[in-house]
Amino acid sequence: MPSSWRKYPRGDRGAEPPAGRVAEGGPNPLLKVDGLTAAIHGKQVLQDITFHMDSGETLALTGESGSGKSLTALAVMGLLPGSAVASGRIGFGTTDLARLGDRDLRRIRGREIGMIFQEPMTALNPLQTIGHQIAEVFRIHGAVPPEMTGLLERVGLDVSPGRYPHELSGGQRQRVVIAMAIALKPRLLIADEPTTALDVTTQARILDLLKDLARTENMALLLITHDLAVVADMADRIAVMQHGRVVETAPTAQLLHRPQHAYTRELIAASSHRAHLPARQPGAPLLRVTDVSVIYPLPRSRPSTKPRSFTAVDNVSFTIRKGERLGLVGESGCGKSTLTRALLGLQPLASGRIEIDGKPVLADGRPSRETQRRIQVVFQDPYGSFNPRHRVARLISEPFHLLDTPPPRDAVAEALIAVGLSPEDASKHIHAFSGGQRQRLAIARALIIRPELIVFDEAVSALDVRVRAQVLDLLARLSDSHGLTWLFISHDLQVVRSVTDRVMVMRNGQIVEDAPTETLFTAPKTDYARRLLAAAPRLPDGLPDGQSG
Numbered sequence: 001m002p003s004s005w006r007k008y009p010r011g012d013r014g015a016e017p018p019a020g021r022v023a024e025g026g027p028n029p030l031l032k033v034d035g036l037t038a039a040i041h042g043k044q045v046l047q048d049i050t051f052h053m054d055s056g057e058t059l060a061l062t063g064e065s066g067s068g069k070s071l072t073a074l075a076v077m078g079l080l081p082g083s084a085v086a087s088g089r090i091g092f093g094t095t096d097l098a099r100l101g102d103r104d105l106r107r108i109r110g111r112e113i114g115m116i117f118q119e120p121m122t123a124l125n126p127l128q129t130i131g132h133q134i135a136e137v138f139r140i141h142g143a144v145p146p147e148m149t150g151l152l153e154r155v156g157l158d159v160s161p162g163r164y165p166h167e168l169s170g171g172q173r174q175r176v177v178i179a180m181a182i183a184l185k186p187r188l189l190i191a192d193e194p195t196t197a198l199d200v201t202t203q204a205r206i207l208d209l210l211k212d213l214a215r216t217e218n219m220a221l222l223l224i225t226h227d228l229a230v231v232a233d234m235a236d237r238i239a240v241m242q243h244g245r246v247v248e249t250a251p252t253a254q255l256l257h258r259p260q261h262a263y264t265r266e267l268i269a270a271s272s273h274r275a276h277l278p279a280r281q282p283g284a285p286l287l288r289v290t291d292v293s294v295i296y297p298l299p300r301s302r303p304s305t306k307p308r309s310f311t312a313v314d315n316v317s318f319t320i321r322k323g324e325r326l327g328l329v330g331e332s333g334c335g336k337s338t339l340t341r342a343l344l345g346l347q348p349l350a351s352g353r354i355e356i357d358g359k360p361v362l363a364d365g366r367p368s369r370e371t372q373r374r375i376q377v378v379f380q381d382p383y384g385s386f387n388p389r390h391r392v393a394r395l396i397s398e399p400f401h402l403l404d405t406p407p408p409r410d411a412v413a414e415a416l417i418a419v420g421l422s423p424e425d426a427s428k429h430i431h432a433f434s435g436g437q438r439q440r441l442a443i444a445r446a447l448i449i450r451p452e453l454i455v456f457d458e459a460v461s462a463l464d465v466r467v468r469a470q471v472l473d474l475l476a477r478l479s480d481s482h483g484l485t486w487l488f489i490s491h492d493l494q495v496v497r498s499v500t501d502r503v504m505v506m507r508n509g510q511i512v513e514d515a516p517t518e519t520l521f522t523a524p525k526t527d528y529a530r531r532l533l534a535a536a537p538r539l540p541d542g543l544p545d546g547q548s549g
Helices: 069-077 100-110 130-140 148-153 170-182 198-218 252-257 262-271 334-341 368-374 392-396 396-400 411-418 423-425 433-445 463-480 495-498 518-523 529-536
Strands: 031-040 042-051 058-062 084-092 113-116 188-192 220-227 236-241 243-251 285-298 308-321 325-329 351-356 375-378 453-459 486-489 502-507 510-516
Touching: 042 069, 042 084, 042 243, 058 069, 058 396, 069 084, 069 113, 069 188, 084 148, 084 325, 100 325, 113 170, 130 148, 130 170, 148 170, 170 198, 188 198, 188 308, 198 220, 198 529, 236 252, 236 262, 243 252, 243 262, 252 396, 262 463, 285 334, 308 351, 325 334, 325 495, 334 486, 351 368, 351 453, 368 375, 368 396, 375 433, 392 396, 392 411, 392 423, 392 433, 396 433, 411 423, 411 463, 433 463, 463 495, 486 495, 495 518, 502 518, 502 529, 510 529
Parallel strands: 058 220, 058 236, 113 188, 188 220, 325 486, 325 502, 375 453, 453 486
Antiparallel strands: 031 042, 031 084, 236 243, 285 308, 285 351, 502 510
């Protein structure tokens, strides 16, 4: 018996089944979780989780961060932390996984049950080739590794097995992890947020791959995600989790169009939520980018070979006017991040010029003090961009050193109030806040010196749908109250549509389309923009308590 699987008091369920409990399924379900309950350090994290899966079925487990989705998957894999105390039954075929010891579970993991983790870079060993890591799955289970190229081709990868993880893109690394998970053709595949950090076209290809594998191999797929739009076309059934409980389970179409639980209705409405930006007439040019190119030198294969280079940004020109809300979209590797660093004065230019109000953003090869004062940035990871040792008051007042005169004494309190937080929060540490609250603090830090331009770099991509909707509404209010100008960079096209007046599409280092937001979304001119829009996941039309995207 796993060390974490100890006797745990389950209590009296009573005559009525708890909310979210589902029927038994077919006569012989492949996976049947019944009454799964778990606590970590005395805190209950899973409560009476019950669901089933048949062979060839795709079940989506959805809900906000902290709802228990990943812990449920780890329980099925027998990977709960050692401090966990759990009870219940996890039937896999005729075997109760909850009663197996670590040795028996190791025989099942990889062979009978495969798992794809959210972040492929942390799931892969950076010191070993991808071919070696895939072959290791076979060796652990006493099987002879096949020819690696064929297995890579099976997941749509045309790369050498001798490549290392850092030599691959995010989508390619995710395909390597999928290749490892399906190498021995498991009967159950668990995919934990497999597309969260991917652009829309790569996401669509990964989802199509998972769907095809589940169909051709008759493999059950447990898809864990907080994005209902992703699973709308993927799942046969959806189970919604909240606070460690399954509150509703139903076939996909039934759950989306006729949700029974209030929390499910809130998730659906938030998934299709659009912020209402105040109408605005852009003013004079604020930021002007003229013929900008950024070129990276590449390592030589041999000392005698000619120097090589890669053009990340290729002769880009555009203007952002005062009060304008501009979006920038494109696939991973198209040059968005490099261009962003150049705008912030953090990336040397090979050629061209970037000016704010006619003054260059770079002074002697470094961002000028005036550039830093007039342009602020909100990053994707609100936790990683703060020093956890400092209190909020110090964290959000960091930009004060850019001011020529001392700030008002109540500047911190005003910034906190502006983003919907309390002045009392200034005395807390960053770990005391949720993900959405941390992103509000990041916005407060960007606002506190009243910059003229804010760059939002994937600022809501890591947030749950309800928190994302709240942050987007916050930006709309701040746009009205502070007259903000921003550049909003995201791979989520529906979010970009919600908070921009104009959108630029980037491909291979070039701006291939630049148009008003609604014009781009309704009548794109380039084939590439049309492919991006077609790849974006969408909720079906006619959903209750909200509009579809």
